[in-house]
Amino acid sequence: MADDPVILTCAMSGALASREQCPAIPYTPAEYAAEARRVVDEGGVMVHLHARTPSGAPSHEIADFRAITSAIRDEVGDAVIVNYSTGALGVPVAKRLEYLTELRPEIGALNMGSMNYAKYSSRRKDFVFAAVFENSFETIRALLDGMVSVGIRPEHECFDSGHVASLDPLLDMGVLSPPLSVSFVMGVTGGIRPTARNVAHMAEQVPDVPHQWGVIGISRGQWGLLAAALSLGGNVRVGLEDNFYLPDGSMARSNGELVARAARMALDSGRRLATVAEARSLLGLA
Template sequence: MSLDHPVVICCSISGSIANRDQCPAIPYTPAEYAAEARRAVDEGAVHIHIHARTPTGEPSYEIDDFVAIREAIVDEIGDAAIINFSTGTIGVSVEKRIAYLEAGLPEVAALNMGSMNYAKYSARRREFVFDFVFQNPFSEILALLEAMNRLGIKPEHECFDVGHVGSLAPLVEMGALPTPLHADFVMGVTGGIPPTARNLAVMADNLAEIPGGPHHWGVIGIGRVQWTMLAAALALGGSVRAGLEDNFYLPDGTMARSNGDLIAKAREMTLDAGRRPATVQEARAALHLPARAGSV
């Protein structure tokens, strides 16, 4: 990718961990997801990443919740954004994840590319707030990838470290993973790669070495480092993600009132960097998705 490429701005609407005690803007019901998608699209998002919840806010991996949220969003925004389902989770079977992909048929689905320690560390308290092993063995990656290939869903390869980028190469070589690829580099999770501009460049350089490119990539900055990592990605020619799954706060420390606030800042940064936000048609082209009639 180069600076000449338009920036695909993705919005991660809610995640599955945080709740309204932490941020009142997090949506729970399908109607609230749809309203947040509208706010994000109105500010420049062309790619919407979804973790499902029940209407009372609990994380959900049930078909009915994913489908209800997807339908509410599509009813609100039509083809104005690409719909993306998460498949990342702990203790939920591959079969259950495939079932909601089959029922919801998103255009894109996240595919975590390796196992890792996944933690949150408090420097003030000098202890881990939480600490677990995020297991993503190749057997599960291949099963999810086979389903995505069968269903015509583009994988979004979420890479939390350089080794996760390297894990793409054998999948391409064995013919299980069509190219070009769409990858997002997740930075700011304790246990993953430290969130620096140099490390982001290393991730991008490693992706570029995988045959079948040029590949599309973006950055996912977790917590307050979101804005520095977005700035680095914009300078390096990548795309960006913002939203309440990843971070609640604007650069000045103000809590976002909605996903729209975060996407508006991402769009402003894109323009300030001398680049421009992609249209949804350009986003589909960048991710190698079929264009849709009426998309703008």
């Protein structure tokens, strides 16, 4: 397994979490850059970005994505792959395409199916929030075509096994070219249950073309999902977008702490961390 490198990604902020929940979440470009340095120093090779205004509000503006990306590049250069989020509720596809096509990150996340998207509180016996996350084939094609037109590689985020199957018609039409990058988002209410068996199930659904697959585990169940992915040959993502807590239940003081723990898990499982050059090659970027 040691010759099977792990692409370690960090989602540094997300769009929903706030500093009231976790003080380490970056808001300003300088804070994103400092977190990116911690990610790189601990072995991460990709950062997944949601933009924020300096006050912390979610943003889909070109100026905010540009400022954050420039600050990261000034801090770590090409030592990290930049991956932009495109998922949003109520934000027009045209708006999301603007920052993609203007700034041209190496990778753009592409959600592969519509779903009920919710957070449930067993203590309250009620939903904290609940929405319909629209990702029709029309939306998928618009974002995908926009990415392809400017040389951005898509990362296919799949919240259930049917989302993985949505790759099939796109491959048949010839609008996707391998190697694919497929991520299983597990632990969202409305999506697939976060179990090790379901990691294996999702991995078996990926089309039989050259590809990389990995796991994005949401909340504290993340660490067991990462262990399953590492044992099965997958890649992993951590970061304060997905989970605030280390395996012992203590809150992470930075994204770097989460990346360091994932890196240790990879090494303990007999895997090694991919270099950024290897990751670019495996993902079809080089």
